[in-house]
Structure formats: structure tokens, C-alpha cells
Amino acid sequence: MTKLYLSLHVLAAVLAIGPVTVAASMFPAALRRAAGASAADAPGDRDALANLRLLHRVCRVYAAVGTAVPVLGFATASSLGVLGSGWLIVSIVLTTAAAAVLALLILPGQDAALTALQEQEPREGPDSGLRPGARSAARLAMLTGVFNLLWATVTVLMIIRPGSTTGA
Numbered sequence: 001m002t003k004l005y006l007s008l009h010v011l012a013a014v015l016a017i018g019p020v021t022v023a024a025s026m027f028p029a030a031l032r033r034a035a036g037a038s039a040a041d042a043p044g045d046r047d048a049l050a051n052l053r054l055l056h057r058v059c060r061v062y063a064a065v066g067t068a069v070p071v072l073g074f075a076t077a078s079s080l081g082v083l084g085s086g087w088l089i090v091s092i093v094l095t096t097a098a099a100a101v102l103a104l105l106i107l108p109g110q111d112a113a114l115t116a117l118q119e120q121e122p123r124e125g126p127d128s129g130l131r132p133g134a135r136s137a138a139r140l141a142m143l144t145g146v147f148n149l150l151w152a153t154v155t156v157l158m159i160i161r162p163g164s165t166t167g168a
Helices: 002-035 046-065 068-080 086-119 134-159
Strands: none
Touching: 002 046, 002 068, 002 086, 002 134, 046 086, 068 086, 086 134
């Protein structure tokens, strides 16, 4: 049963987390294009806005599907008898942090950027000289980088874990 859990856990990670990382990484650049952040881009471009909506939907749907990753991870860890291992506890904390960044910062940030873009209302404040979406694109790019680094760290911990039975 352990091999089945592990296989499903790895498949879920690849098929669920991969699309979220790619779509979330593409979102800031698409936001800049949709907002017309450069002189070559026309603000409110319908194709750019449609692409932005699609990327956001991919992020939301695969984030929900991604909940299978920790569920299957706990099943795998339980069957291996490693639930109390330090490397696993660190992985759980980092996975929780990645999920929090996605659910509490990235997805709401994408929602807010889409809403602002659809309303085409420039925001007041120190970035008032920037076109709508430019500041949120930069913030989302940074948050996505943090999210991706957290997942990369978890992946490394899962492969090169202390006490590995692979002998590597």
C-alpha cells in the first residue's frame, strides 16, 4: 500500500502543483500586458484579459486539486512510519506556508488585480504614476517566487531526506 500512496502522492504533486506554479508565474506578465504596462500594449486588450482570467482559473482549480498532495503525503508518511521525523515536520510546515501564500495572498491578489483591471481604475498612492496593475503585477511576481521557492525546498527535502532508505 505504501508504494501506491507514494505513487499517488508524487503524481498529485506533479499534476496539481506544477500547473499552479506555471500559471501563477505567468500571471504577472499577463497582467502587465492586459493593463497596458508598456507603450506597445493597449490597456483593456480583450485577448490579454481573457488569458489573465484563464490563468487565474487554472490557479484556483489546481490549488483545490492540490489539496490531495498533503492528504496523500500524510498517508504515505503514516505507512512508512515517519510521521515524527524532523525532515517531514519541516516539509509539513513549508507546505503549509506555501498553501497560505497561495490561498491568502496570491489568489486574492489575482482576484483584486482582475477586478481593478476590469474597472480600469488607477489606484491612489505612491504608485499613482503607474498604470493599473503594474504594482500588483510586481507584488504577485514576488509572492509567486516565494511560493515556488517553498515548493522547491519541499521537493528537495522529499528527495534528499535524512535517513533515506535509498542509500543516496
